Amino acid sequence: QGLLVQSGAEVKKPGASVKVSCKVSGYSLVGQYIHWVRQAPGQGLEWMGWINPSSGDTNYAEKFQDRVAMTRDTSSSTVYVELRRLKSDDTAMYYCTRDEGPTSCCNWFDPWGQGTLVTVSS
Amino acid sequence: DIQMTQSPSSLSAAVGDRVTITCRPSQTISIYLNWYQQKPGKAPKLLIYAASTLQNGVPSRFSGSGSGTDFSLTISGLQPEDFASYFCQQTYSAPPTFGQGTKVEIK
Numbered sequence: 001q002g003l004l005v006q007s008g009a010e011v012k013k014p015g016a017s018v019k020v021s022c023k024v025s026g027y028s029l030v031g032q033y034i035h036w037v038r039q040a041p042g043q044g045l046e047w048m049g050w051i052n053p054s055s056g057d058t059n060y061a062e063k064f065q066d067r068v069a070m071t072r073d074t075s076s077s078t079v080y081v082e083l084r085r086l087k088s089d090d091t092a093m094y095y096c097t098r099d100e101g102p103t104s105c106c107n108w109f110d111p112w113g114q115g116t117l118v119t120v121s122s
Numbered sequence: 123d124i125q126m127t128q129s130p131s132s133l134s135a136a137v138g139d140r141v142t143i144t145c146r147p148s149q150t151i152s153i154y155l156n157w158y159q160q161k162p163g164k165a166p167k168l169l170i171y172a173a174s175t176l177q178n179g180v181p182s183r184f185s186g187s188g189s190g191t192d193f194s195l196t197i198s199g200l201q202p203e204d205f206a207s208y209f210c211q212q213t214y215s216a217p218p219t220f221g222q223g224t225k226v227e228i229k
Contacts, residue, residue: 035218044209044220044221044222044223045158045166045209045211045220045223046220047217047218047219047220059216061217062217095165095166097165097166100168100171101171106213106216106218107171107213108156108168108171108172108211108213109156109158109166109168109211110167110168110171110177111168112165112166112167113165114165115165
């Protein structure tokens with residue numbers, strides 16, 4: 001079925017970078033795309049991008065193009081998202097989630113990691 | 123980007139009530155519409171995909187319908203565990219986008 005387990009909460013200063021990990025188990029990482037979605041406190045869901053764990057290909061939302069990087073380590077079944085030049089409005093819960101469905105992308109998202117809270121504060 | 127408009131943004135209902143949430147994309151999306159439930163402090167959970175297909179393990183009181191530019195999620199017989207926020211999502215065209223959410227509260 002699949003389980004996604006994310007790294008713990010982070011507190012960063014404005015201008016710094018953060019790297020969040022998402023370790024998958026119960027299925028082969030290279031089989032399905034992984035998406036990253038974030039949610040600011042009390043707000044809705046915002047898609048950040050996807051990574052194809054098989055090839056390493058990525059596709060990022062235009063908003064994050066110049067300061068996000070998604071990578072993977074197939075040997076440890078882990079994907080990562082790094083966000084650079086953090087601002088206070090990057091404070092949010094960050095989720096990884098698997099792309100399910102008949103095509104490689106984009107179908108529906110299931111399951112989701114438990115979330116990683118990133119707080120950006122001086 | 124396709125804008126997703128959910129209504130209402132919140133509602134109050136009693137246990138046993140029938141509740142309907144609507145989702146309207148800014149352009150036609152065929153049936154590329156998914157619904158998620160999110161409880162406070164938890165990750166979203168997939169309820170329905172492809173507009174009307176119930177995800178495995180989701181109670182049959184949840185149902186989805188619609189196509190094109192008009193979709194709905196119905197909960198027939200609201201249960202205490204259903205009080206949560208609900209989000210629609212389109213995956214018809216990149217980037218995938220979500221509605222702003224509907225919070226279902228206890229009356």
